[in-house]
Amino acid sequence: MKRNFPLLLLLVLLCLPSAAWAQETSAEQREVVEIARTLKCPVCESQSVADSPSQLAQEMRAYIQRRLEAGDSRQAIVQALVDRYGEGILLEPPRAGFTLLVWWLPVLSLALGALVVGLALRRWTRTPAADALEAAPEMSSEELARYRARLADELARRERGPA
Amino acid sequence: MTPADGGNLALLLAFPVGAYALVASVLGLRRGLPELLLSARNGLVAVAGLVTLASLALFYALLTHDFSLRYVYDHSSRAMPTLARLTSFWGGQQGSLLLWTWGLSLLAVFVVVHEGRKAREEGWPGPFLLRPASAPLPYVMAVLLGIELFFLFILGFVASPFERLPMVPPDGRGLNPLLMDPGMRIHPPLLLTGYMSFSVPFAFAIAALARGRLGRDWLRPARGWMLLAWTIQGCGLLMGAWWAYHVLGWGGYWGWDPVENVALIPWLTATAFLHTIMVQERRGLLKVWTLALAVATFALAIFGTFVVRSGVLTSVHSFAQSPIGPYFFGFLGLVLIGSTALLLYRLPRLRAEGRVDALLSRETGFLLNNLLLVGMAAAVFWGTVFPLASEAVRGTKVAVGAPFYQQVNGPLLVALLLLMGVGPLLAWRYTSGRNLARALAWPAALALGVGAVVFGLGVERGLGLLAAMACGLVVGAVAVEYYRGVRARQRGGQALLPALATLVARNRRRHGGYVVHLAMVLIAVGVLGSGHQVERTLTLAPGESAQVGSYTLTYDNVYDERQAGADAAFARLTLAGPAGQRLAALEPDRRVYPNWESQPVSGIAINTTWPWLDDVYVVLIEADAANHATFHVFVNPLVICLWLGGWLFLVGTLIASWPEARPVARATPAVLEPREAVASEA
Numbered sequence: 001m002k003r004n005f006p007l008l009l010l011l012v013l014l015c016l017p018s019a020a021w022a023q024e025t026s027a028e029q030r031e032v033v034e035i036a037r038t039l040k041c042p043v044c045e046s047q048s049v050a051d052s053p054s055q056l057a058q059e060m061r062a063y064i065q066r067r068l069e070a071g072d073s074r075q076a077i078v079q080a081l082v083d084r085y086g087e088g089i090l091l092e093p094p095r096a097g098f099t100l101l102v103w104w105l106p107v108l109s110l111a112l113g114a115l116v117v118g119l120a121l122r123r124w125t126r127t128p129a130a131d132a133l134e135a136a137p138e139m140s141s142e143e144l145a146r147y148r149a150r151l152a153d154e155l156a157r158r159e160r161g162p163a
Numbered sequence: 164m165t166p167a168d169g170g171n172l173a174l175l176l177a178f179p180v181g182a183y184a185l186v187a188s189v190l191g192l193r194r195g196l197p198e199l200l201l202s203a204r205n206g207l208v209a210v211a212g213l214v215t216l217a218s219l220a221l222f223y224a225l226l227t228h229d230f231s232l233r234y235v236y237d238h239s240s241r242a243m244p245t246l247a248r249l250t251s252f253w254g255g256q257q258g259s260l261l262l263w264t265w266g267l268s269l270l271a272v273f274v275v276v277h278e279g280r281k282a283r284e285e286g287w288p289g290p291f292l293l294r295p296a297s298a299p300l301p302y303v304m305a306v307l308l309g310i311e312l313f314f315l316f317i318l319g320f321v322a323s324p325f326e327r328l329p330m331v332p333p334d335g336r337g338l339n340p341l342l343m344d345p346g347m348r349i350h351p352p353l354l355l356t357g358y359m360s361f362s363v364p365f366a367f368a369i370a371a372l373a374r375g376r377l378g379r380d381w382l383r384p385a386r387g388w389m390l391l392a393w394t395i396q397g398c399g400l401l402m403g404a405w406w407a408y409h410v411l412g413w414g415g416y417w418g419w420d421p422v423e424n425v426a427l428i429p430w431l432t433a434t435a436f437l438h439t440i441m442v443q444e445r446r447g448l449l450k451v452w453t454l455a456l457a458v459a460t461f462a463l464a465i466f467g468t469f470v471v472r473s474g475v476l477t478s479v480h481s482f483a484q485s486p487i488g489p490y491f492f493g494f495l496g497l498v499l500i501g502s503t504a505l506l507l508y509r510l511p512r513l514r515a516e517g518r519v520d521a522l523l524s525r526e527t528g529f530l531l532n533n534l535l536l537v538g539m540a541a542a543v544f545w546g547t548v549f550p551l552a553s554e555a556v557r558g559t560k561v562a563v564g565a566p567f568y569q570q571v572n573g574p575l576l577v578a579l580l581l582l583m584g585v586g587p588l589l590a591w592r593y594t595s596g597r598n599l600a601r602a603l604a605w606p607a608a609l610a611l612g613v614g615a616v617v618f619g620l621g622v623e624r625g626l627g628l629l630a631a632m633a634c635g636l637v638v639g640a641v642a643v644e645y646y647r648g649v650r651a652r653q654r655g656g657q658a659l660l661p662a663l664a665t666l667v668a669r670n671r672r673r674h675g676g677y678v679v680h681l682a683m684v685l686i687a688v689g690v691l692g693s694g695h696q697v698e699r700t701l702t703l704a705p706g707e708s709a710q711v712g713s714y715t716l717t718y719d720n721v722y723d724e725r726q727a728g729a730d731a732a733f734a735r736l737t738l739a740g741p742a743g744q745r746l747a748a749l750e751p752d753r754r755v756y757p758n759w760e761s762q763p764v765s766g767i768a769i770n771t772t773w774p775w776l777d778d779v780y781v782v783l784i785e786a787d788a789a790n791h792a793t794f795h796v797f798v799n800p801l802v803i804c805l806w807l808g809g810w811l812f813l814v815g816t817l818i819a820s821w822p823e824a825r826p827v828a829r830a831t832p833a834v835l836e837p838r839e840a841v842a843s844e845a
Contacts, residue, residue: 091564092566109542110541113538124519
């Protein structure tokens with residue numbers, strides 16, 4: 001029990017309820033932020049519409065909210081903004097046409113890497129060369145016990161050190 | 164002659180001196196002339212001295228408002244406080260490159276001095292450069308000098324920090340106020356130092372290739388220097404996150420901005436290097452791969468250095484038009500082609516000494532680790548350069564932002580965490596399924612417990628839940644490793660704490676590594692927690708309250724004050740917890756600097772609530788004449804874990820890199836003195 005105390009402490013710490021998770025923001029406001037997160041603020045260096053304090057980003061957030069209140073779909077709102085400011089405001093490149101590349105290349109390169117690693121492992125583990133492990137003569141348990149005792153002995157001597 | 168002229172002259176002189184030293188070191192090596200090697204070493208020191216002079220001259224010009232220099236005019240002004248003017252040194256491209264070069268020239272001297280001290284401690288009589296164990300050093304010197312020369316060429320002839328203006332303007336343009344924050348005094352120099360230090364492990368790799376000695380000898384110094392560079396770069400990245408969080412005011416700490424990305428990529432490949440190097444040390448495997456990682460990390464660091472202050476990633480045109488662009492790409496090409504050719508030439512000597520005996524082994528764990536880390540690096544690199552590719556190919560600009568990186572890297576990061584939980588429990592060569600299952604029992608139980616708790620808290624999305632469980636697994640795995648080690652020593656009769664201390668001291672690398680793993684868990688917890696951010700924009704009249712998350716903010720009043728050359732408005736708020744208890748007073752402010760009126764700077768008020776560990780993060784957007792104030796408020800759960808993780812990261816790397824005691828040197832101090840005299844004479 002005593003030994004497991006740090007683990008328990010950790011569990012207790014992890015159990016502390018985070019106050020933020022308990023609360024509810026209105027679903028609509030959350031959706032505004034969600035949409036704004038996927039759009040680049042057109043006048044900023046590299047901030048999303050959700051994060052940017054600029055005038056334009058504020059107007060765009062208000063616009064998203066108005067259209068949501070009017071019952072428009074997320075797609076329609078984003079499309080309207082893209083028509084106005086260009087495809088360059090999409091922080092999440094569309095999964096179609098040329099920008100499909102940006103999504104697939106990491107996946108492909110990872111798959112390729114996995115293939116290489118897999119093949120290398122296969123080749124290595126299947127080489128018929130005399131396996132050192134197998135070739136090593138089995139040690140009798142008696143011998144093993146003797147070695148263990150010697151090891152413990154020498155470890156203890158080392159620990160005490162030459163001072 | 165003004166000090167700036169002197170600096171310019173020193174910088175221009177450094178180039179031929181460096182060139183001489185490079186030629187001397189190569190000739191000395193080829194002809195076997197020790198005198199030339201020693202002369203090359205002196206040249207290396209002289210370059211460091213000259214670049215130091217140039218740097219001091221630039222500092223002096225900034226301090227004395229020498230606006231006849233374009234650099235001083237562009238990046239400072241009379242209104243700026245002294246300390247802020249010093250940060251102007253690395254506020255622009257030329258100064259940043261000068262800092263890089265200055266750092267490398269000093270580090271190169273340090274590498275040589277360090278080697279000399281080791282030789283002296285071993286009692287080597289005479290010049291240490293002639294000691295057999297120091298044989299790679301002249302090669303290392305030559306590579307470092309080559310890199311320095313390239314930068315000296317850029318600084319002297321392409322992008323000089325000492326460029327004059329045709330006439331002297333009365334005042335400078337000043338520095339972007341966002342860059343005047345105290346965080347900026349540390350973060351950019353740290354990253355530039357990190358980028359620059361990746362040169363040393365690269366130099367050792369090239370030295371090993373050039374000499375054809377590709378056994379374990381080169382790994383030890385390369386690992387040590389890589390660990391140093393990796394630590395500095397890691398701290399730089401964390402400092403950057405901290406600065407973004409505390410200064411930029413958008414409630415986050417990492418924006419997947421190109422400049423951040425290019426700093427992260429070499430750090431990822433360096434992480435892969437530090438892991439794979441263990442496979443080569445232990446088993447003599449993956450030799451080509453380890454070398455390739457050292458080269459790639461350096462090339463990516465050069466790429467990052469180039470990108471960091473040039474804004475070239477914003478468009479193809481600025482990329483092509485940047486005056487230093489072609490040179491950087493030429494240099495990068497040279498590095499990559501040269502290294503690859505050398506690698507191919509030495510391929511016959513790079514055969515694996517052994518093989519992977521079983522799929523379930525530590526070796527496989529490291530291979531997967533490398534696959535994931537390099538996969539992440541490739542994904543981030545691709546996302547960063549894709550907008551350029553798109554513009555070049557189709558002529559349309561696209562943005563690749565946070566959603567892309569989160570979706571691509573999220574699964575990889577979770578896989579990496581899971582591997583971090585399993586890997587340390589795998590034995591070298593071969594682990595039986597049963598042994599692994601036994602070792603994994605406790606960590607898995609912890610992971611399930613954490614998963615249940617997090618699920619109870621309302622995290623139901625698969626990946627977040629899996630990540631939280633993976634964190635539990637890592638903590639469990641590290642705990643099991645320590646428990647095993649300590650218990651073995653306790654059986655030998657040691658008490659708990661001494662057992663722990665000797666366990667760590669006996670294998671610093673390994674246990675430092677585990678501490679770094681724990682730090683990564685803390686950072687992961689911070690990242691996961693901050694995903695549950697709550698955000699609200701409030702407009703309040705004095706005395707009014709509003710609810711954000713389960714916290715209540717009461718706006719008290721606002722007042723104006725002139726501070727540090729800026730007009731500032733301060734708002735006072737009171738923060739109350741879920742039960743209505745008063746937690747803290749918050750004072751966000753908003754400053755307007757002269758020359759930068761369109762870009763007001765927010766002083767953000769952050770309070771970490773205890774025991775919930777939420778950051779309540781308040782930004783003052785504006786206050787009108789009627790004292791109504793608008794605030795942007797965020798509640799960021801667990802972000803504090805990021806910074807705690809950062810400190811733990813530093814502790815772990817310090818444990819891992821703490822030099823081993825050298826018993827030989829300590830045993831015979833009396834004998835050393837005369838030899839020291841000989842060595843310093845030489």
